[in-house]
Amino acid sequence: xxxxxxxxxxxxxxxxxxxxxxxxxxxxxxxxxxxxxxxxxxxxxxxxxxxxxxxxxxxxxxxxxxxxxxxxxxxxxxxxxxxxxxxxxxxxxxxxxxxxxxxxxxxxxxxxxxxxxxxxxxxxxxxxxxxxxxxxxxxxxxxxxxxxxxxxxxxxxxxxxxxxxxxxxxxxxxxxxxxxxxxxxxxxxxxxxxxxxxxxxxxxxxxxxxxxxxxxxxxxxxxxxxxxxxxxxxxxxxxxxxxxxxxxxxxxxxxxxxxxxxxxx
Amino acid sequence: xxxxxxxxxxxxxxxxxxxxxxxxxxxxxxxxxxxxxxxxxxxxxxxxxxxxxxxxxxxxxxxxxxxxxxxxxxxxxxxxxxxxxxxxxxxxxxxxxxxxxxxxxxxxxxxxxxxxxxxxxxxxxxxxxxxxxxxxxxxxxxxxxxxxxxxxxxxxxxxxxxxxxxxxxxxxxxxxxxxxxxxxxxxxxxxxxxxxxxxxxxxxxxxxxxxxxxxxxxxxxxxxxxxxxxxxxxxxxxxxxxxxxxxxxxxxxxxxxxxxxxxxx
DNA sequence: CAGTGGTCTAGACCACTGG
DNA sequence: CAGTGGTCTAGACCACTGC
Numbered sequence: 310x311x312x313x314x315x316x317x318x319x320x321x322x323x324x325x326x327x328x329x330x331x332x333x334x335x336x337x338x339x340x341x342x343x344x345x346x347x348x349x350x351x352x353x354x355x356x357x358x359x360x361x362x363x364x365x366x367x368x369x370x371x372x373x374x375x376x377x378x379x380x381x382x383x384x385x386x387x388x389x390x391x392x393x394x395x396x397x398x399x400x401x402x403x404x405x406x407x408x409x410x411x412x413x414x415x416x417x418x419x420x421x422x423x424x425x426x427x428x429x430x431x432x433x434x435x436x437x438x439x440x441x442x443x444x445x446x447x448x449x450x451x452x453x454x455x456x457x458x459x460x461x462x463x464x465x466x467x468x469x470x471x472x473x474x475x476x477x478x479x480x481x482x483x484x485x486x487x488x489x490x491x492x493x494x495x496x497x498x499x500x501x502x503x504x505x506x507x508x509x510x511x512x513x514x515x516x517x518x519x520x521x522x523x524x525x526x527x528x529x530x531x532x533x534x535x536x537x538x539x540x541x542x543x544x545x546x547x548x549x550x551x552x553x554x555x556x557x558x559x560x561x562x563x564x565x566x567x568x569x570x571x572x573x574x
Numbered sequence: 575x576x577x578x579x580x581x582x583x584x585x586x587x588x589x590x591x592x593x594x595x596x597x598x599x600x601x602x603x604x605x606x607x608x609x610x611x612x613x614x615x616x617x618x619x620x621x622x623x624x625x626x627x628x629x630x631x632x633x634x635x636x637x638x639x640x641x642x643x644x645x646x647x648x649x650x651x652x653x654x655x656x657x658x659x660x661x662x663x664x665x666x667x668x669x670x671x672x673x674x675x676x677x678x679x680x681x682x683x684x685x686x687x688x689x690x691x692x693x694x695x696x697x698x699x700x701x702x703x704x705x706x707x708x709x710x711x712x713x714x715x716x717x718x719x720x721x722x723x724x725x726x727x728x729x730x731x732x733x734x735x736x737x738x739x740x741x742x743x744x745x746x747x748x749x750x751x752x753x754x755x756x757x758x759x760x761x762x763x764x765x766x767x768x769x770x771x772x773x774x775x776x777x778x779x780x781x782x783x784x785x786x787x788x789x790x791x792x793x794x795x796x797x798x799x800x801x802x803x804x805x806x807x808x809x810x811x812x813x814x815x816x817x818x819x820x821x822x823x824x825x826x827x828x829x830x831x832x833x834x835x836x837x838x839x
Numbered sequence: 840c841a842g843t844g845g846t847c848t849a850g851a852c853c854a855c856t857g858g
Numbered sequence: 859c860a861g862t863g864g865t866c867t868a869g870a871c872c873a874c875t876g877c
Binding site for chain 2: 389390391414415417513514515516517518519520521522523537538539540541542545562564568569570571572573574
Binding site for chain 3: 339340341375376377378379382398400
């Protein structure tokens with residue numbers, strides 16, 4: 310491994326050796342990137358669980374035989390990607406969807422007046438939860454084969470008594486074996502927190518495609534709006550480590566009292 | 575200034591002195607943050623224009639009497655905020671909306687199939703451009719007073735012959751004095767690039783509120799969709815340095831062939 | 840080749856947390 | 859008070875660019 314050849318005893322050998330055999334460029338990779346990959350591997354291997362502290366910078370520096378500054382830069386990037394949270398004086402912790410002061414980290418729907426906290430927690434109602442064989446348009450985004458087992462879940466979120474979000478969620482059957490409507494209903498806190506504690510699946514990032522559509526009969530009924538009313542359609546693919554898709558979610562949002570907020574920079 | 579008291583000759587005096595008089599906490603501010611503010615001030619003062627190189631890290635370190643590493647960390651943050659672009663071997667450059675390989679940095683609308691480049695440049699058509707006194711709902715988000723002069727602009731963007739975006743843009747009359755429909759029509763490239771070169775206004779970040787609405791008669795006509803068709807309503811406030819709002823934009827997007835893409839992390 | 844940003848180190852000291 | 863992350867420095871060397 311490149312790390313061990315580029316330690317204190319031989320700081321000259323820096324270039325990564327991955328891909329050096331082929332005719333392609335040697336793809337120079339700085340030491341801190343290599344350390345970052347090693348920490349990442351420990352994270353996905355579950356060496357440290359969500360919410361727990363990872364070893365101190367000094368410990369990691371000793372383990373990898375590099376200076377603290379190099380470990381520091383690796384952790385800086387992990388923190389920038391929200392995989393890890395630094396707390397001065399305490400340590401560095403594996404990020405988690407539970408115990409996070411923002412209840413829903415990936416939900417961008419905000420009430421038109423007041424902040425998210427002022428309207429209190431969402432009232433959740435599970436409409437449906439069943440196993441089925443994935444049709445092509447579900448299997449593809451989840452990197453599954455058509456016909457593979459998936460879990461489908463339908464629920465409604467209401468804010469202050471007004472049903473606002475109708476969501477269909479699809480999960481790969483393998484990693485989420487044993488997930489039931491019962492378990493979901495009794496769980497408090499974000500769904501992604503339950504995924505972490507019960508199934509060891511941590512959602513790391515997501516992509517959303519947003520459209521405006523007209524409510525069909527079923528959706529209109531569940532959300533309490535007229536048929537044909539404009540709704541925000543939000544299709545989300547959520548990824549765990551290694552850009553592995555682990556959830557497909559199709560949501561319909563009422564935007565008469567709420568809006569989808571996005572910050573560009 | 576704090577910088578000069580915490581130079582090489584007196585590296586002990588680090589704490590910022592801002593706000594030390596009041597009973598509030600002294601608000602410790604690290605050196606690199608102070609340097610960042612100084613560079614920021616030079617940026618908004620126009621000491622270096624968009625597209626130009628700023629002084630090298632060594633030069634800035636000498637100017638501010640700090641080490642290169644400290645300047646480096648300041649620039650790192652500016653680069654993370656897209657205010658500045660680093661190019662190895664060449665220098666650090668003031669970010670610009672022109673000459674940027676992504677044509678529209680703040681536009682999140684993507685064609686459903688293929689990438690942004692495959693559909694070629696947007697065809698732009700100015701519908702209207704006039705001066706008026708700002709009503710309250712326009713003045714407020716622009717931090718103006720009701721009745722202040724604003725410029726209103728309406729245009730349609732079409733992709734491959736299909737009108738897709740209808741936008742109303744409001745700009746404060748002062749900074750944009752002299753902007754005409756003629757000038758906009760003859761200009762090639764992003765509108766924000768013209769704002770930089772002609773008016774010295776650089777948009778740095780933006781906030782968007784997204785809703786689904788039904789097309790009214792005027793919008794339906796201009797976009798070539800039936801009245802009542804669902805459209806994506808995108809309200810954007812764009813800010814220049816110092817979080818100063820400089821543009822209000824209300825867009826209606828057709829989402830039958832395109833979608834709004836958002837990455838969450 | 841000189842000049843730029845990028846990496847890496849070693850060591851000192853500071854701010855914050857908790858026992 | 860010890861341990862953690864956070865700041866700052868000084869110096870060496872590397873990778874990339876352009877003359």
